[in-house]
Amino acid sequence: xxxTRARTRIAFFLSTLACLLALTASGxxxxxxxxxxxxxxxxxxxxxxxxxxxxxxxxxxPPEERIAxxxxxxxxxxxxxxxxxxxxxxxxxxxxxxxxxxLANVEPFKTVLSGNREAIAKLPMDDLFKILALTLTGMSVxxxxxxxxxxxxxxxxxxxxxxxxDLTYLPMIELLNYLxxxxxxxYIVTGGGQDFVRVYADEVYxxxxxxxxxxxxxxxxxxxxxxxxxxxxxxxxxxxxxxAGKPEGIHLMIGRRPYxxxxxxxxxxxxxxxxxAGDGERLAMLxxxxxxxxxxxxxxxxxxxxxxxxxxxxxxxxxxxxxxxxVISMKNDWKQIFAWEK
Amino acid sequence: xxxTRARTRIAFFLSTLACLLALTASGxxxxxxxxxxxxxxxxxxxxxxxxxxxxxxxxxxPPEERIAxxxxxxxxxxxxxxxxxxxxxxxxxxxxxxxxxxLANVEPFKTVLSGNREAIAKLPMDDLFKILALTLTGMSVxxxxxxxxxxxxxxxxxxxxxxxxDLTYLPMIELLNYLxxxxxxxYIVTGGGQDFVRVYADEVYxxxxxxxxxxxxxxxxxxxxxxxxxxxxxxxxxxxxxxAGKPEGIHLMIGRRPYxxxxxxxxxxxxxxxxxAGDGERLAMLxxxxxxxxxxxxxxxxxxxxxxxxxxxxxxxxxxxxxxxxVISMKNDWKQIFAWEK
Numbered sequence: 229x230x231x232t233r234a235r236t237r238i239a240f241f242l243s244t245l246a247c248l249l250a251l252t253a254s255g256x257x258x259x260x261x262x263x264x265x266x267x268x269x270x271x272x273x274x275x276x277x278x279x280x281x282x283x284x285x286x287x288x289x290p291p292e293e294r295i296a297x298x299x300x301x302x303x304x305x306x307x308x309x310x311x312x313x314x315x316x317x318x319x320x321x322x323x324x325x326x327x328x329x330x331l332a333n334v335e336p337f338k339t340v341l342s343g344n345r346e347a348i349a350k351l352p353m354d355d356l357f358k359i360l361a362l363t364l365t366g367m368s369v370x371x372x373x374x375x376x377x378x379x380x381x382x383x384x385x386x387x388x389x390x391x392x393x394d395l396t397y398l399p400m401i402e403l404l405n406y407l408x409x410x411x412x413x414x415y416i417v418t419g420g421g422q423d424f425v426r427v428y429a430d431e432v433y434x435x436x437x438x439x440x441x442x443x444x445x446x447x448x449x450x451x452x453x454x455x456x457x458x459x460x461x462x463x464x465x466x467x468x469x470x471x472a473g474k475p476e477g478i479h480l481m482i483g484r485r486p487y488x489x490x491x492x493x494x495x496x497x498x499x500x501x502x503x504x505a506g507d508g509e510r511l512a513m514l515x516x517x518x519x520x521x522x523x524x525x526x527x528x529x530x531x532x533x534x535x536x537x538x539x540x541x542x543x544x545x546x547x548x549x550x551x552x553x554x555v556i557s558m559k560n561d562w563k564q565i566f567a568w569e570k
Numbered sequence: 571x572x573x574t575r576a577r578t579r580i581a582f583f584l585s586t587l588a589c590l591l592a593l594t595a596s597g598x599x600x601x602x603x604x605x606x607x608x609x610x611x612x613x614x615x616x617x618x619x620x621x622x623x624x625x626x627x628x629x630x631x632p633p634e635e636r637i638a639x640x641x642x643x644x645x646x647x648x649x650x651x652x653x654x655x656x657x658x659x660x661x662x663x664x665x666x667x668x669x670x671x672x673l674a675n676v677e678p679f680k681t682v683l684s685g686n687r688e689a690i691a692k693l694p695m696d697d698l699f700k701i702l703a704l705t706l707t708g709m710s711v712x713x714x715x716x717x718x719x720x721x722x723x724x725x726x727x728x729x730x731x732x733x734x735x736d737l738t739y740l741p742m743i744e745l746l747n748y749l750x751x752x753x754x755x756x757y758i759v760t761g762g763g764q765d766f767v768r769v770y771a772d773e774v775y776x777x778x779x780x781x782x783x784x785x786x787x788x789x790x791x792x793x794x795x796x797x798x799x800x801x802x803x804x805x806x807x808x809x810x811x812x813x814a815g816k817p818e819g820i821h822l823m824i825g826r827r828p829y830x831x832x833x834x835x836x837x838x839x840x841x842x843x844x845x846x847a848g849d850g851e852r853l854a855m856l857x858x859x860x861x862x863x864x865x866x867x868x869x870x871x872x873x874x875x876x877x878x879x880x881x882x883x884x885x886x887x888x889x890x891x892x893x894x895x896x897v898i899s900m901k902n903d904w905k906q907i908f909a910w911e912k
Binding site: 369422426430437440444446447449456457458459466467472475476479480481482483484498501505 | 634711764768772778779780782788789790791798799800801808809814817818821822823824826840843844847
């Protein structure tokens, strides 16, 4: 083991040396955010990192306190026309009903199975919760992980015909990497299901399960027939990680106030307020979906309809402007949206 | 900044080199657990680390999956004659009543203020909860942190007349450091209050707030008169991190099954079961308080009274023996209990 560690350290030293030589040769640091156009958003990020990592400056933040929180849907990846997890739940209904055929004639599952889109779109909130409960709870945490993994391998989004995990925003991936290269610890803080996002967050964003905060259900500890313990997912919400639930969830799961927070809707408002209310230099940014051609354009702040998915109100826009949060225009600030575009 | 990072890297390389040279000079690795006597407990730890970090072996665990969870009271520090947090709550009653004098004549606070130990010891559980609610909730999370910090600075334990934070077990601190040196991420998983333990865990154990899982209350997001947001601690329990609540809390907060778990009472049983039920090599250990001279001896597993503080039943002892968990005898396995002893 000693030998392996020594080799690892020598390899680390050599790669560092190579990197330093490359920098000297080119005469400058490579742009850490190449998919961002020069503008106020990119400048705000570079300035924030410079200020908080300058150990001789007044706003230096010790590495262990460098926490950055990211909303997921609409901030790190596409949320239109429907949250990915909701698509998952609808897709799962036929699979679950196959195992429990009695449910085929029970509402709202009957309507979902009918495939009648108009009727499905009209299902009231209570019925949606029944669908979530059926497809997200009642199984062991390991079985759930397998079910989500399998679905992600085969499901395709309706517009680009690609796996949902391809729909992450390249500029935000660059931002995640840039912050991490500067010792920021990146957390997802999502209104989506904590267990759902954990299945792919490490592979897709490099964010491990313990750095995913989301809407979380209770689990119950029990034993199988052979006496092996396991956890069952319960239809009981412990944390609704939306709106005020975001700072509350951050306190519960992290216990520190973030220095930087990123969102795209009114559900992120309190997280950004809480972040900016800390002392020293803090960064709060909102992604504005204003690019109908390359992605989507929606929300009242642009005089567009409220799609009820990632609502960005005029009030939120005004608060952002008055409190010195930075609004990121997808259209103007991002050179490229997806990694696979050319 | 570039220059600072280069300097940091050169410093890291030089310290690595110095370390390697020192090892070559001495011809052997220094004992990572000098306060442990040679015996089955020490051997179990060394063997576990060797097996799970040997990248050529069948039970290698990738560094990012190396999770170790530690109960706190009775496992990392002294829990007798009363849990430190309970002492805190009793000590806080007069301070809170000073600010809210009406409470002086309300039970159970009147009894606590009387100082009548016999009457205090007889207070029923409901009254204890009232004392916890009064002293642990109703304030902002920052005010609470300050209150605990101040108390820790002045409070002294009754037996050794030292700050409570001095009562950590040196062998367990060595174990924490040894596991971390082998890329294990150490979490506290305590029945105690998550926010209470977070105040000192970083300073005392090197465990940051985001790696403390404990009994957790809800908070409520709100605004002060000047419009600044803050979180208030509520008298509502979100997670009772005892017994089955330990694996449930581990899933909620970490989302991975530990490879090693350490406890000392029946409250840790399910955490150890859950840990050992994972595949590959897993380590489960229980501290047995059998050293009346240097610390305390208690619990039914030794034919001693159940003090209701850190109960170690015969049933737990039998389960440990039948499932290949390792029982640590404080008397026989530990050369030294506290760092300040000589």
